[in-house]
Amino acid sequence: MRRRDVLRVAGSTSIVGLAGCASVFETPSASAPPMAGNRPDTVYHPTHYEGMKMAGMKQQDGYKCALTYSYPHRFWLMKPNGTTKVDIQSADSVHIMPVVWDAQTGIIPPDINPQLTITQNGESIDQFAPWPMLSQPMGFHFGDNAQLQGDGTHTVEVSIGGPSTRRTGSLAENQGNASFEFEFEFSESTLDEISYTDISDDKEGTRGAVDLMDMVMIPDSQVPTPDALPGDVRGSEMTGDARFVVTVLEDASRFGGDGEQKYLAVSPRTPYNRTMLPMMSLSVTLRRDGASVFDGILQSTINPELRYHYGTTVSDVQTGDELTITVDSPPQTARHEGYETAFVDMPEIQMTL
Known part of the structure; x- marks a missing residue:
């Protein structure tokens, strides 16, 4: 195998x-x-x-x-x-x-x-x-x-x-x-x-995680805390025990858009350790006053400040917009013990920005 x-x-x-x-x-x-x-x-x-x-x-x-x-x-x-x-x-x-x-x-x-x-x-x-x-x-x-x-x-x-x-x-x-x-x-x-x-018998199998090891000479695979993400962080929600943090950057030009477009970024991470969750397929729908203003996929991207995330350019994001994030495919990574039951069944997320 x-x-x-x-x-x-x-x-x-x-x-x-x-x-x-x-x-x-x-x-x-x-x-x-x-x-x-x-x-x-x-x-x-x-x-x-x-x-x-x-x-x-x-x-x-x-x-x-x-x-x-x-x-x-x-x-x-x-x-x-x-x-x-x-x-x-x-x-x-x-x-x-x-x-x-x-x-x-x-x-x-x-x-x-x-x-x-x-x-x-x-x-x-x-x-x-x-x-x-x-x-x-x-x-x-x-x-x-x-x-x-x-x-x-x-x-x-x-x-x-x-x-x-x-x-x-x-x-x-x-x-x-x-x-x-x-x-x-x-x-x-x-x-x-x-x-x-x-790990003690009374602790194994209970919710929680072992801490990331201190590898000294090797960097870790964590993504930024919400308050360290660039842009305007609009909120976060959980699905499949993964946390998805959404931030909006005013200028999308460095992500393939123009200066008048905004960049909508979704930063998934494991709970407890903030480890990145790569190799997913995500799509979003953005609605305003009941009408769809964007419906499409998020592109996996690596950026020095956002680190590994999923994003797309949009014409605008306004306060009160409704965002639906659909996990079309969960992380296609192998998992060690303690992660194999999470990040598998991941229902869609709905947020008010």
Whole structure:
């Protein structure tokens, strides 16, 4: 059920606190506790969470890339009929996560689709495209379980493609491909040092979330708080346990409009941690005095101030206008435990601006 199967495609630096754990093939994650009973259809506290380590960091062509890893994870894929669980396989060695961000702004773009090639002693070990994922402690990232060939030095090449999401401002200048090569010294003893935290039985499965980890050298995937968004914030509402914040910018020229048009931006985020929710399809209807004045899709966009959001140009937005936001497709990201029941069934939102 890993991405390469579904699609048929062919010295570490500590980032978080350390704690002793079991061996690579008998990790706490490999024998992860049973799922919490009666999981709510919301964000909830998972049964456990883990830290991670960084194998290196490189910079090229306006991007920085950190290669990180942790214990193998169970996770869920989004399918047309809901989510599908991916269990840990006995041969899985690590959950490997290349984190790529724009060097100037620190924004993590969710559209660069990294490809990983792992070799050892000149021989190919694995080649795959990690899944775009949501995790409570990690936020948005790309990751997958990888099968290494025991201890030793591995070469990991991370290649990223050109962006598929509209970028504005200084981000529009960073449109190229890039590749990064890491020498990854893997050992069971180093993996054993990664922290592993059980959540108490009375807390797991209850509403809430684990805090984002402090990754020190790596930026996070949070979007701005409502009061930090540019423009005139007109309100926010929840659907599918995601919060949607709406703001209106007076000048739409930097978003493809003219100076007399306004820019209507919708900024979805997870509750508790404000992690961005990419890879959605959204449309809106704007009504004034009962008549429709705009009906169309929102375009996914990355902007230095708004960060990842969905937006459109409109002729005008007036106080009292009625806005309907329709989620045509929920976030098409894989989810780690605690997120797999949320952001799936997302009824339309109605707001008075």
